[in-house]
Amino acid sequence: MATRPTGDVVTATGVRRVFGDTVVLDGIDLTIGSGEVVALLGGSGSGKTTLLRILAGLDQDATGDWQVRGNLAVVFQEHRLLPWKRVADNVALGVPGPDVQRRTAAALTEVGLAGRERAWPAELSGGQSQRVAVARALVREPDLLLLDEPFGALDALTRLRMQALFGRLRAEHGFAALLVTHDVEEALLLADRTLVLAGGRVVDDTPVPLTHPRAPDDPGFGALRRHLLDRLGVPAAA
Numbered sequence: 001m002a003t004r005p006t007g008d009v010v011t012a013t014g015v016r017r018v019f020g021d022t023v024v025l026d027g028i029d030l031t032i033g034s035g036e037v038v039a040l041l042g043g044s045g046s047g048k049t050t051l052l053r054i055l056a057g058l059d060q061d062a063t064g065d066w067q068v069r070g071n072l073a074v075v076f077q078e079h080r081l082l083p084w085k086r087v088a089d090n091v092a093l094g095v096p097g098p099d100v101q102r103r104t105a106a107a108l109t110e111v112g113l114a115g116r117e118r119a120w121p122a123e124l125s126g127g128q129s130q131r132v133a134v135a136r137a138l139v140r141e142p143d144l145l146l147l148d149e150p151f152g153a154l155d156a157l158t159r160l161r162m163q164a165l166f167g168r169l170r171a172e173h174g175f176a177a178l179l180v181t182h183d184v185e186e187a188l189l190l191a192d193r194t195l196v197l198a199g200g201r202v203v204d205d206t207p208v209p210l211t212h213p214r215a216p217d218d219p220g221f222g223a224l225r226r227h228l229l230d231r232l233g234v235p236a237a238a
């Protein structure tokens with residue numbers, strides 16, 4: 001495992017983003033510790049992607065203070081592979097170093113795509129394409145992964161497999177992550193801590209003290225799910 005930064009990998013205070021007359025983020029304070037996985041929940045339009053883009057350096061118009069330490073990699077909901085490049089070239093794109101080829105092959109093996117280096121993106125399923133996107137992140141040896149609903153477009157079974165893969169990779173590599181998700185269950189399966197965004201603020205910050213591997217019928221899981229659904233304004237089923 002690579003040497004990790006010791007302190008927090010993200011520190012942010014008073015992050016604010018306005019689009020026209022709309023205040024989307026109204027003073028966000030956030031820290032993510034080295035190796036910590038934080039899930040970011042919130043209703044549609046609450047500003048989750050906006051915050052992730054700011055941390056990824058993709059939004060120049062936010063105000064406030066924030067810092068990201070160490071290597072950063074981003075995984076989006078759509079895989080964003082270049083269709084005219086083979087799988088290995090997509091994974092290695094922009095990665096410096098003499099051993100990129102070996103690291104690319106290792107990353108593809110880790111995501112279950114050993115031997116698919118020369119495939120074209122069009123030859124892959126949605127789940128396989130997202131695995132390539134994860135390999136592309138891994139090969140950057142990230143200290144922090146920013147994931148924007150990375151499994152949101154996948155069918156339910158593929159999503160479960162990808163969640164399990166994420167858990168294994170996280171245990172193996174020890175990266176920190178900010179995982180944007182709509183899925184309370186996914187947040188509780190994968191995260192050390194959950195945040196709920198509403199009205200431009202973090203309105204809930206809840207640790208998830210469950211041991212891994214987790215399952216929805218674990219003791220304590222249901223109470224946390226109920227708590228988060230309450231904070232998201234979802235009423236209990238009748």
Ligand SMILES: Nc1ncnc2c1ncn2[C@@H]1O[C@H](COP(=O)(O)OP(=O)(O)OP(=O)(O)O)[C@@H](O)[C@H]1O
Nearest residue numbers: 019022024042043044045046047048049050051182
């Ligand atoms: N480039 C932009 N120009 C104008 N408004 C924007 C822009 N990007 C985002 N917004 C607005 O900011 C708000 C937050 O958007 P954002 O995509 O961050 O929400 P989200 O929580 O990720 O939503 P979802 O869960 O639906 O993906 C929305 O009202 C959106 O319309």
